[in-house]
Amino acid sequence: MWRQLLPIGRDAASGGYRRFAWTRADSECRRWFEEQARGRGLTYEIDRNGNQWAWLGEPARGDAVVTGSHLDSVPDGGAFDGPLGVVSAFAALDELRRRGARFAKPLGIVNFGDEEGARFGLACVGSRLTAGALTVEQAHRLTDGDGVTLPQAMEAAGHDPGAIGPDPERLDLIGAFVELHVEQGRALDLSGDRVGIASAIWPHGRWRFDFRGEANHAGTTRLADRRDPMLSYAGTVLAARREAELAGAVATFGKIAVEPNGVNAVPSLVRGWLDSRASDQKSLDAVVDGVRQAARAHAREHGVTLDVERESFTPVVEFDHALRDELARILGGDTDLRVPVLGTGAGHDAGILSGRVPTAMLFVRNPTGVSHSPAESADEDDCVAGVLALADVLEGLACT
Secondary structure, eight states, X not given: OHHHHTXXXXXXXXXXXXXXXXXXXXXXXXXXXXXXXXXXXXXXXXXXXXXXXXEESOOOSSOEEEEEEOOOOOTTBOSSTTHHHHHHHHHHHHHHHHXXXXXXXXXXXXXXXXXXXXXXXXXOHHHHHHHTSSOHHHHHTOBOTTSOBHHHHHHHTTOOGGGOSOOHHHHTTEEEEEEEEEOSSSHHHHHTOSEEEEEEEOOEEEEEEEEEOOOEETTTSOGGGOOOHHHHHHHHHHHHHXXXXXXXXXXXXXXXXXXXXXXXXXXXXXXXXXXXXXXXXXXHHHHHHHHHHHHHHHHHHHTOEEEEEEEEEEXXXXXXXXXXXXXXXXXXXXXXXXXXXXXXXXXOHHXXXXXXXXXXXXXXXXXXXXXXXXXXXXXXXXXXXXXXXXXXXXXXXXXX
C-alpha cells in the first residue's frame, strides 16, 4: 500500500508532495482509497462533502468505531502526514482479520478531504463541513490562488458542490473516532517511545495581515519618499518571533503575497499570513495581540495602512477523557508497555469532530521531529508498532 501511494503527487525537484484538494493528484489518491476498500470487500461511499468512507458492517446504531485520516498534503509536504493514518487503518483491519477477530460493532475507515487547506487556505474543510463548523456560504467563498472557487474545483473533479453542508446524521452513526498520525515533533523520540496517545490540541488560528503602501520605482525613488509595506511586514515577522518566545508559544509567517511582485518595484501590497499556536488561550491571545500592535506601529512608521483579519480559529481541544483512558488501558493492559500521553500544536480532523463525537489520537514516533517537509520520516518498525497499536485499540473498541 505504501509503495503504491509514494509516487502520487510527488514533485521531482523538491522530493515533496503536492496533493492539493480536488486536483489530479488528489483524484489519484482517492482512487487508491476506493481500490483498497473494494479489494477488502468493504462498502464504499462518498459523502455529501466529498469525504470517502469504507464500512465493515452496517453503521446504523450510533456505535460505529471509525479510524482514518487524510491523503492531501501541504505544498512540498512529507509522505507520512495524513497517509500514514489511512494506510495504517487498512493494515490494522488486515491484522484483525488475521487474528480472527469477531466484530461486534461496525468499523469505518475514512479519508477526509482537504485537511491541509493548501489550496483554499482553510484547514479541515471536509470535516468542518460535516460537523457544521464551516457554513455552506463560507465554503462557497473559498478560492484558490488562481481564483477558482471551491465549488468550481469540486465540480471539475466530478463531485456535486450543491450537496455540501452539515451531515449530523452521519456523525450520529459514530460512537468513537480514533486517528493515527505521525508525530509532528520530537516528544516520542526524546522519550524513547514508539507510540503515544494525544491529550489535547493546542488552540490555534490563522490571521491575514495586509500592508498597503505605494508602488514606485526601485531605482529612482528616494528612501525618504517611500511608503514601503515590505519594511512593515519584515518588522512584524521579527515581532512574531519575539512575542512567541515571551509566551512560550509558536508563531510563523510562512506564506506571503506581494504586489506588483517586481524585482525593480517598491511593493504596493504585502500580504502575510500568521499561524500561531499555544498551550492555552491566554498565551495565544498574548502572542496575537502583541504581533498586531507591533504591526500597527511599523505601519505608522513607514506610512502604510494595515488590515488584519482572522481567517480561521480552533479553540483548545481536549480529547474525550473516557476514550483516551480506554486507549491507555487497552495498550497498557497487563503488560509493561508504557504509552505516554502528550499534547500537540498541530490541528487534525479528530479535533474538528471532537465537539460531536468522542475522539482520540495515536501518534507514531518521528525521529527527526520534522513535518510538513520532504524530510518528514518514520522508521518502518515504528510504523508497524503503530499499526499493531491501532489494531489493538480497534479490537478493544469494536470486537468481542
